[in-house]
Amino acid sequence: MKKSLFIICLIASANILFAQTKKVVADKIIATVGDKIILKSEIDNSISDMQRQNIDVPANGKCLLLEQALGLKALVLQAEIDSIPVSDEDVDADIDNKIRYFINQYGSKEIVEQIAGKSLFQLKEDFRQTFKEQKLAQGERDKIVADVRITPQEVEAYYDSIPKDSLHFYESQLEVGEIVIYPKPSRDLENYAIDQLKEYKKEVEDGSKKFETLASLYTDDPGSKDNGGRYEINRNEKTWDPIFLAKAFSLKDGQISNVFKTKFGYHIIQMVSRNGDDAVIRHILKIPQISSIEVNQAKQQLDSVRSKLVAGTIDFGQAVSKYSEDENSKFTGGRIPARDQSTYLTIDELDKDLVLMLKDLKVGQYSQPTEFTDDRGKKAVRIVNILTKTEPHRENLKDDYDKVARRALEEKKNDVLEKWFAKKIPSFYVKISDDYKSCPEMQKWETNSTATSK
Template identity: 55%
Template sequence: MKSVFTFITALLLVTIAVAQVPRKVVADKIVGIVGDKIILKSDVYNDILDRQRRGEPVPENANCAIMEQILTLKALVLQAEKDSIQVGDDEIDALLDNQIRGFVQMYGSKEALEEIAGRTVYQIKEDFRQTFKERKLAERMRDKIVENIKITPQEVKEYFLKKDQKNLPYYESQVVIGQIVVNPKPSRDLEKLTIDELNDFKKQVESGQQKFETLAKLYTQDPGSKENGGQYSVNRTEKQWDPAWLNNAFRLKEGQVSPVFKSKFGYHIIQMVSRAGDDAIVRHILRVPSITDDEINEAINKLDSVRAKLIAGTITFGEAVNRYSDDDNSKYTGGYLQNQNGSTFLELSQLDKDMVEMLGKTGIKPGEYSKPTPYTDERGKKGVRIIYLKTRTEPHVENLKDDYDRLAKDALEVKKQKALEGWFAAKIPAYYIMIDEEFKGCSTLSNWMQYAAAGNK
């Protein structure tokens, strides 16, 4: 039962289960009950069958592991409902819309999705609604259980000393690094040149001289959609899209091309390919006006004054990020760069090549700020930035001094895990538990079986 309480695993199960268009391929019967929450045989085995269809390896006793995770999920949902934890319909609708967009992207169109699934988009959403609601309720309950769990320096030290000191992990050089970015504004003449260029593309499409997707492949400066002819699947409720871009997209009828408009990325034209309510497939062409040396130098001068304030201590790095940085992503992290797991500890290979080169050339030390330096981002957009090197470690074996933050995070997760184990130990005996005989050979379900036997007497 050791892994039951790793809630991330339980959430992963649900994510895997909804990664395919739902298909009932197992004759259903009830194989488990927690309180008034039932578990169907298809809940357990459809995931295994989907993995086999995709050619993925299926671990031994996968049915036992999946059953364990679902029992955990159901128990958390049951308690969440008893504690009157709420999940709004709007929140679930947003999750469902995101899932459908993923399916549409996978199969190419809404029509193709509906043909493969044998159901309308509305019906597919309804198939997933309860699953998504339970996942979110369980997540909220898990957070409530561990919300007051903290970790002390002494506990971090004890956690580290309990590790096998002869087999500690080895880490390459890592940095914790932040940036303040200023994006220079182009001259009016170059902006007009870009607008005229896009207007010409619009005329070519509307006259039938060129296809929109052909022009996008040749001229768009959006690397994320260039090879796909500028195409995206979008939903008007999504927050990650630029508002101006989204508003212009959803003003269009199918086949229509927008006027030239400006977003935070540059100038665009959009073509509406197809639309179903708040969901749409669109194509766009992005053009970014050229930046001259004059604009670059203006940005450098601006950041020179910011750097002077940082060195003088009249402003903190976080304050400078909020006031002056044009980088939306790092603003939400206090200016610090993060990897996909949310960690600020980055290996040099995870930094962009300009930043690595900058660190090498400037030789800045931990706690220092680089001079303002021009660079080009992954979209080809020119900017100027200050780099703040908070910490830098040399290649080393894990230790308390260099890896305290990482160890503290791991120790906190272990402490939360124990709290969850204690919560389950107290709660499970109070629930009605039924587990089908089909799972009696699952050693990982021994505690659940014990309570099921007691509850069924």
């Protein structure tokens, strides 16, 4: 089994599930590991989905995908033997994240349902077993490699083994810190938002307006404005605000909530229909307007913080912990996270407003407090600084030790995993279709398999 490819198995398989929901005219079992089967459609649909995403498919792509699927099934079997814990809540959270990924990729829930030929509820049910298996396989893999560590000598040896012309080339990267304050709206503007929502509730209840019409016209939630404020929710989804969920599931069909507040603003919710822990709701969000007075007050507060930072009476991490109100960076010492979840950003990962703020800053300097709008559409004020900055360079141990060490550790874990497979495969019942017997990747599995007829 190719080491680098098996790691992809637990990640990439999550990205090919959408294709697996499509109707298959004819299907067959092409491999079995214990009581786990692998269908021809799984491999074919995976290839189709990779092509649709413009992922290069190697000539032996089907063989590699079957190899990965065999490995995953073997890990699942062992995870069941080892009683690796996987909760329904964790599985549901992964499914919800994947559904949101599809909606963002294709543009709307309706388009996703049209392409899949199924409702989102049906998609979630189709995904459940596969996502649970992925969780089990990942849990077993983590157990197998839990004690793997790496020494500086091993990191250096790994680095020396890489051909110099194959070393990564890094563009300039920055670690950017920020302290963010959200101006608080005046009580008058909060009351205005509340009164608006009370009026919307009254108009729906007296029959003069439809909830979805009002949501389309007046909600401040861009994610539901185009579909009349409609969402499909589940009581156990961790991505929803807990206050929002609690309020929604306290309602009966057709009932509209009183106005309530979350971190996003003020809401009313209408329960459309409910089935156990699943529900269809509509909601209207109003974000109280922020005036220039509140923005200037926030700027003055941050200007005071900046003075303390410049004078050295407080360090940046302490200032973040004490003053910052941004959820994403507050617990990373103020560092803005990158797409790969590290804190090293390239210029193209920064929003244009942030690029302008950093343009004249040197490492260790602090910007003036500046107003901006966050990704939820809320006004905020921030000061930023450049914590570290690298010049464009070829990978080396001095500047990139942590990155090299992570790859070296992953390779060592893969070696341990390979040894585990070599030891465990003989203990599994394995059966592989003749259609795949010519794959070199099947040799280690065929040694212990019983071939089927075509």
